[in-house]
Amino acid sequence: MFDRLRRRNLDQNAPLNEDQALLFTLAELVAKVAHNAAGVQPPFDHDSGWHIGPVAHRLMSATDDPGLQAELTTALGGRPEDI
DSSP: OHHHHHHHHHOTTSOOOHHHHHHHHHHHHHHHHHHHHTTOSSOOOTTGGGGHHHHHHHHHHHOOOHHHHHHHHHHHTSOGGGO
């Protein structure tokens, strides 16, 4: 899954907008953590999970999609200024 996400994220023939790029980066990080949790070799960077929160906060601040903002706010336990 990570490879498919990364290829799409880097596809110069169909560049992503800022929101999409952040969403794909977030998905890549989650895929890395899932891969590592499954014990599949070789593992991704051990600190991949630590980047999920900051990227999700950046996406929450950058997007104009109120539904995505609400979902990220719930998942993260609040907006950055409230934490």
